[in-house]
Amino acid sequence: MSDTPNPLKESVGRYGIWSHGLRAEDPSLRGEIGEAAAELEELGYGAAWLGGSSAARHAVPLLETTSALTVGTSIQSIWQYGAAESAAAFAEVDTAHPGRFVLGLGISHAKLADQYRRPYSALVAYLDALDEAGVPAHRRVLAALGPKTLDLAGTRAAGAIPYLVTPEHTAQAREILGAGALLAPEFKVVLETDPNRARTAARDTLAMYLALPNYTNTWLRLGFTEDDFKDGGSDRLIDTFFAWGDDSTIRARVDAFHAAGADHVALQLITPGSREGLPREGWRRLASLLAA
Template sequence: MTTSPLKDQIGRYGIWSVGLRGEDPAGAGERAEAAAELEELGFGAVWLGGNSAAQHAAPLLKATSTLTVGTSIQSIWQYEAADSAASFAELHSAHPGRFVLGLGVSHAQRAAQYRRPYSALVGYLDALDEAGVPADRRALAALGPKTLELSRDRAAGAIPYLVTAEHTAQAREILGDGPLLAPELKVILETDPDRARTLARESIAMYLALPNYTNNFLRHGFTEDDLADGGSDRLIDAVYAWGDEQRIRARIDAFVEAGADHVALQLVDDGDRDSLPREAWKRLASTVG
C-alpha cells in the first residue's frame, strides 16, 4: 500500500477552526494573521470547520508559505463535483500541494437532498476522478467501516470528526499503514472538572442530535445512557482533552498511540465558536511542542 505524502507534509498536529473559515471581509486581515501565526507556531495544517470550500482556504494559503489548508468538511450536497474540481484546480495551480479537499456527506438534518449518502459519495469521487482531481489531495470525513474503506481506496485517507482513541485504533486497522488518519480532537484549557465538562456539554449538544455521530458512539461501546442529558462523564472524557498541560498532552498522545498520523486540535472555550483564540493556540503549541 502506498503511503500518503500528506503524512510527511502536515506533521503531527494541526488546528481545526470554524473561525478561520469566516467570510466577513472585516475579519479577513485577522484570519490571515492568525494563519501565519499558526504556521510560525509549528502547526502543519489548519482544517476549516463548517461547510467550507476552496474559496475559504484561498486567503489563508496566500498568507502563508508552507501551511497545508484543508476543508473539514465540504459537503457533497452543497457543491457540485464539477465546481469543486474547477476550484480545486485553480487553488492547486496557485499553491501546489498545499490544499486538501476534505469531503463529507454531512447529515440528513442539514441537507434536504440527503439520500443514499454512501452511493452519493462514491459518485462524487467518480466525478472528481473524471475531472482530474488527484486522490492524494482529498480526504474523507469517515466514521463507519465502509467509508473508512473508501478513504483507503479512493482518497489520501480519513479525517474523522468527534471520535475517540478507540475509534482511531479501529480506523487504523481498516485503513492499514499507508493512508493518512487525521482525527479531530476537542481541547479545553480548563483544570476544573465541573467547568470543563460543562463547556464540553455545551459544545457537544448539537452533535448529540445527529444520528451519524450517535450511531458511531453506539457502535463503539457507548450506551443510550451515555448519550442522554448532555453526555455522560465517560463520553465527555473520551472525546475531549481537558485539564492541565500534562493531562491534555496525555489525551492527545492516546490518539497518536492509537494510530493517528496527525491530530486536528479544536479549542473549545466559552467564546463564540467562530472566534480566533490566538492566545489559547499559543498555549496549545507549547503543550504539543
C-alpha cells in the first residue's frame, strides 16, 4: 500500500470528528445525527469517525445527508462482527455511497471480548477473508498501536487510526508506516480553561481505559510509569492525552500531531458533565479555532 497513491489522505482532510453520539442505535435520533453530519461537512471537517464498536450500518444516516464527508468506523471489533458479515455490509454501503465509507478495524481488548485469542493472527486472518470477499485494502484502516500492527496497517490497509496516543507515538508510527499510508490519530479536546474542571472531565473519560493493558502498555513504552495510572491518572498523563486551555493552546496541541507526521487528526470533544450526545456548539467552536 505504501508505494501507491492514497486517495483517502485527500478525502479525509486535516481534521475530523470522533464521536460516540454519531453512532446512536436509537432510530429516533437518525434525523438529528444526519443534521449534525451535514453541519460537520459545512464546518469543513473531512471525516466523521463513529466511536465504539461501530458497524457499516451506523454510517448510513451520515452518508445520506452529506455529499463528500468520509465516514469511518473507529472501530469495528473483529470479534463482534465476522469477516463475511463485515464484507457484505461494506459492499452494501459502498454501493449506495461509493468511495465514502471507510472500514476501521481493531482487535478491541481481552476484557471486552470473550473470544480474544492470538489477536494479531486473528487480525491477519480477518484481512485475508476481506481480501477474498473483495473489500479493497485502500478502503480499510487499522486501530494500530504497536509496531507489528502498525506495519500491518501500512501493508494490508490504507493506514492507521491510533487511539489515545501522543505526537511522539505519531512520529514513531509514521516511520513504521512510511510516507504513503494514512496516519490519523484520535485526540481528545476539552474546551475549558479551568484546570480542575478540565482535568475532572478528562479523568471521567479516561477511567475505563486505565484498566485496558493495550493502552497502558503503550503508554509505558512512551515513558509513563505505573504511578501515572493511579488515582484516575496523574496530571502529567491527563495533560498529555487531553488538550485543554485557551484556543491558541488547544490549536498548538493539535498542530503538534501534524508536525509529528499525522495526515489527519480525529478530534473527540469531551464536554464537562456530559459523556454522550452531539456537542454541536462545541464542534463549531473547535472548527473556528482550527481555522484561525
